[in-house]
Amino acid sequence: MTAHHGIGSTVCFNDLLKHALNREFGYTGPVEVLQPQGSGTGETTVRYRAGQLEVYIFELCDKELHKIQMKTLPDGRTVPGRPLAFIYQQLLKNIIDNEVMAIMRGLAPETKVFITADHGFGRVARNSIWIDAAWLNEPSDCKYLTARLRESLAAASAPRRVREHVWEFPVSALQMPSSETRFDRRSRTNVTKHFASIIFPKTGFALSRPNSRFDPDAFTHGGISIQELTIPMVVLKVRARSEGSIALGSLDGPAEVLEGEEVIFRLPMRYNVQSGSDDVRVDIEAQISAGSQADLEAAERMVSLSAQVLFIPPGGTEAIFRFKPDVECALPEERRTGALRRLLSVTVSYRDGRRTVRQAAAREFVIRLNSEKIVRRVGNLGNILGLTPKGMR
Known part of the structure; x- marks a missing residue:
């Protein structure tokens, strides 16, 4: 599983995967492109199978982490306009609880799972370093956290302030190409660019593109930050369902309910330890999610049920979830089809020794949905009906 902050072109990803498997493991079999099984909240349309290896690629929060502007507080401090905690709780938690766990629950015991990410992101500093247009092939070669120069800073006689607040590397040291050719749509000709070095701003600074306003987003990725240089990886092994002190049964409840009808789901839980042991405390969280779009609109439609705390005796017990599904946040498409698909997710946590x-x-x-129910699609109807044209006042 790969957690992407943002995904570029994946047209040839299966070819790259096939080449890597052949190089590292001698695998020469096919790499199949499969249809994802997720409900669409976070999983992209990228899924591959190569023998016993399956690859899932998720797009987690690319759209939500970009375009977050900075704001100034009354005390003069500048902070991101949207707290990261909101994005984590409203978006990422929903994707992990529903999309990722839906796949994990279907894995066979002893399956080994590798979870990694392509890159992270970090805050963009507000101290700007001005970059001269003459140092670049074109302005787009300069970004806030990196710039590709057509000649070195020494050859360009760059000011001392610039040289002191950036790291500069020859393109050969980074194994980057010294030239590239692209098609220019305006002139309708091929343009060849040559590069001598690549610069990165030091901590606390960001590069300012020539002839452009310096107004970066609060967060971005790139450069030589620790978020870009470190690739995190978690290796897990799927345990048998019966392992642990608590054995969960199947979440039991109706497959269909009518709008306005109260629904009851039950989750049996049994304590695996022999009779005579103390009761085990479990903390239970449950949420209902729509999972129909990969943005915050779907995440905001997630409803959390009241948390529960149960003490399970050796003989076992069951958690009961009683609620009336909310249909006010149904999308127009769901209204047209007359059906809302919802997923009830339950997480049970408890202490087993020290873990x-x-x-x-x-x-x-x-x-x-009730097809005879009238749905108001406007705001305050009383205010709208009470408006009087100017000519009639």
Whole structure:
């Protein structure tokens, strides 16, 4: 599984994967392109299978982390306009709880899972370093956290302030191409650019593109930040479902409910330790998600149920989830089809010795809408009906 901050072209990704598997493991079999199984909240249309290896690529938060502007507080401090905690709780948690866990729950015991990310992101500093247009082939070669120069700073006689606040590397030292050719749509000709070095701003600084306003987003990726240089990886192994002190049964409930109808789901839980042991405390969280689009609109439609705390005796017990599904946030497309697909996700956590164990269960159900119900699609109807044209006042 690969967690992407943003995904570029994936047209040839299966060819790259096939080449890497052949180079590293001698695998010469096919790499199949498969249709993703997720509900669409975070999983892209990228999924591959090569023998016993399956690759899932998720797009987590690329759109939401870009275009976050800075704002100035009354005390003079500048902070991001949208807190990261909001994005993590409203978007990432929903994707992990629903999309990622939906795949994890279907894996066979002893399956080895590798989770990695392509890159991270970081804050953009507000101290600008001016870049001369003469140092570049074209202005677009300069970004806030990196710039490709057609000649070195020494050859360009760059000011001392610039040389002191950037790191400069010859393109050969970074194994980057010294030239590239692209098609210019305006002149309709091929343009060849030559590069001598690449510069990166030091901590606390950002590059200012020539003839452009210096107004970076609060966050971005690139450069030589620790977020770009470090590729995190987590290696997991799927355990058998019966492992652990608590054994979860199947989440039981109706497959379809009518709009306005109360629904009840039950989750059996059994304590695996012999009778006579103390009761085990479990903390239970449950949420209902739509999972129909990969943006915050879908995440904001996620509804969390009241948290529960249960003490499970050796004989076992069950968690009961009683609620009336909310249909006010249904999308127009869902209104037209008359059905809302929802996923009830339950997370159970408890202490097993010195470690905290988390187990999950999920159940999808359908809400059938009342076709005779009138849905108001405007704001305050009273205010609209009460307006009087100027000529009639």
